[in-house]
Amino acid sequence: MSFDNRIIFAPATMVGESGITVIRLSGKDTFALISNCLSKSYAEFLPADVDHYTSHTTHHGYLFSGADFIDEVVVTFFKAPNSYTGEDVAEISTHGGSYIYRKVSDLLMKLGAFHAEPGEFSKRAYLNGKMDLAQAEAVADLIKAKTDQANKLALQQLTGKFSSKIKELREDLINYCSLLELELDFSEEGIDLVEKDVLLEKVNKLIAKFQSLTQSYESGKIIKNGVNLAIIGRPNVGKSSIFNYFLDENRAIVSDIPGTTRDYLEEPLIMGGIQFNLVDTAGIRETKDVIEKEGVRRSKIKIEEADIVLEVDDVTNSDIAVEAFSETDNSNKTIKVINKIDLMPGKSNAALAVSAKSGEKMDVLEAAIIAKAKELISRNNQSDVIITNERHRDCLLKSCEYLVNAREQIQQGGGNELISFEIRAAMDSISEIIGKTANVDILNNIFTKFCIGK
Numbered sequence: 001m002s003f004d005n006r007i008i009f010a011p012a013t014m015v016g017e018s019g020i021t022v023i024r025l026s027g028k029d030t031f032a033l034i035s036n037c038l039s040k041s042y043a044e045f046l047p048a049d050v051d052h053y054t055s056h057t058t059h060h061g062y063l064f065s066g067a068d069f070i071d072e073v074v075v076t077f078f079k080a081p082n083s084y085t086g087e088d089v090a091e092i093s094t095h096g097g098s099y100i101y102r103k104v105s106d107l108l109m110k111l112g113a114f115h116a117e118p119g120e121f122s123k124r125a126y127l128n129g130k131m132d133l134a135q136a137e138a139v140a141d142l143i144k145a146k147t148d149q150a151n152k153l154a155l156q157q158l159t160g161k162f163s164s165k166i167k168e169l170r171e172d173l174i175n176y177c178s179l180l181e182l183e184l185d186f187s188e189e190g191i192d193l194v195e196k197d198v199l200l201e202k203v204n205k206l207i208a209k210f211q212s213l214t215q216s217y218e219s220g221k222i223i224k225n226g227v228n229l230a231i232i233g234r235p236n237v238g239k240s241s242i243f244n245y246f247l248d249e250n251r252a253i254v255s256d257i258p259g260t261t262r263d264y265l266e267e268p269l270i271m272g273g274i275q276f277n278l279v280d281t282a283g284i285r286e287t288k289d290v291i292e293k294e295g296v297r298r299s300k301i302k303i304e305e306a307d308i309v310l311e312v313d314d315v316t317n318s319d320i321a322v323e324a325f326s327e328t329d330n331s332n333k334t335i336k337v338i339n340k341i342d343l344m345p346g347k348s349n350a351a352l353a354v355s356a357k358s359g360e361k362m363d364v365l366e367a368a369i370i371a372k373a374k375e376l377i378s379r380n381n382q383s384d385v386i387i388t389n390e391r392h393r394d395c396l397l398k399s400c401e402y403l404v405n406a407r408e409q410i411q412q413g414g415g416n417e418l419i420s421f422e423i424r425a426a427m428d429s430i431s432e433i434i435g436k437t438a439n440v441d442i443l444n445n446i447f448t449k450f451c452i453g454k
């Protein structure tokens, strides 16, 4: 049996105690398979004539494995090509519960269906031309989106706005190649179809467009994956207390013993509609303790990886307090904050002096963090379309390199073959984004990251 003819199935909803579980099947002969186990009668197995059901209709019935009654179900049919995968698709809604799912799964396998691989439904949708590769990737992003912004970007990509932009750029490149190659055919007649000055200007404009799209990834990745916010500082200043305050739970151990946090802790958090990955780190100090030393080393890595660093100090340490108050610098990624202001209320005039214990001014700190995150997101966002996918960014970078080579060729008076070679390579690279030139490895790499059932 060839891969394409296999009937695949997977739960489309979470399996467990719930109202219903939806099990999706896709592939040629899906309807015949269903008719082998769907009965209109509860009392005995009377096969349903599913071949006569019309597409996009829902039918009540009883699922049997031979004489064994499994569950009362509702089945929805989608006939090829008007389905998610472009193949015949059926969705069986059973009662929720893992036992029922196991029984249905055993039955479907007995009837010749196979468990779907992660992302296999979307892969089939792509291979059957129901969506391009960037749109298929957006399906996974949409499922994972945790904020309004991430959701909007995934929807933009899913509905093809991003793909249209890529196709537009690709069309431009195809036109330039065609003209250059056509001119070669007329080289003996000395006909000039492409004015090199005009081409140079067009290539320059394209390079600028590619660069602005590539840069938008800096914003896109933050919107999609969250802002990495690391809380750092010396031992005992209240980093874990601030961490717990924002999470609204006692996630990290807090004690008055310096060096309490050994390894870093990481938790997701949404503030001001922005997703953050909040990291509590070990207090940084010189130490002979091997475990604490390792904690400090890991803290330093987290500082490197952070988009925003919250540098905490203790108000009772007056030297540090003065230094920190004067160095609130909004141009870099650090926000300096003084904690334990409840111990020295006189210092509370400073903008970022807080108390994680009493909650005083913690709202001001939250607002400062959100403002910095917003600034980060808008900083690299000059394009009308935002890249959220590293693979797309890499394809654009590669494509841009070829365009830079093409520009050099034009400037140095290179022949049409050389210029057109570079432009064609640039075109192939951006074509990979929407999957026009994607190979099997690229596809596998993309779809194996999907969840089962999508």
Ligand SMILES: Nc1nc2c(ncn2[C@@H]2O[C@H](COP(=O)(O)OP(=O)(O)OP(=O)(O)O)[C@@H](O)[C@H]2O)c(=O)[nH]1
Binding pocket: 234, 235, 236, 237, 238, 239, 240, 241, 242, 253, 254, 255, 256, 257, 258, 259, 260, 261, 262, 281, 282, 283, 284, 339, 340, 341, 342, 343, 354, 355, 356, 357, 358
């Ligand atoms: N008075 C007061 N005490 C605080 C405040 N925040 C934290 N503390 C206390 O300071 C001590 C240290 O707090 P932690 O949150 O464990 O400090 P830390 O920076 O994570 O310390 P390490 O993990 O050892 O680096 C604990 O006794 C806390 O109760 C505050 O705002 N006011």
Ligand SMILES: [Mg+2]
Binding pocket: 239, 240, 241, 252, 253, 254, 260, 261, 280, 281, 282, 283
């Ligand atoms: Mg700590």
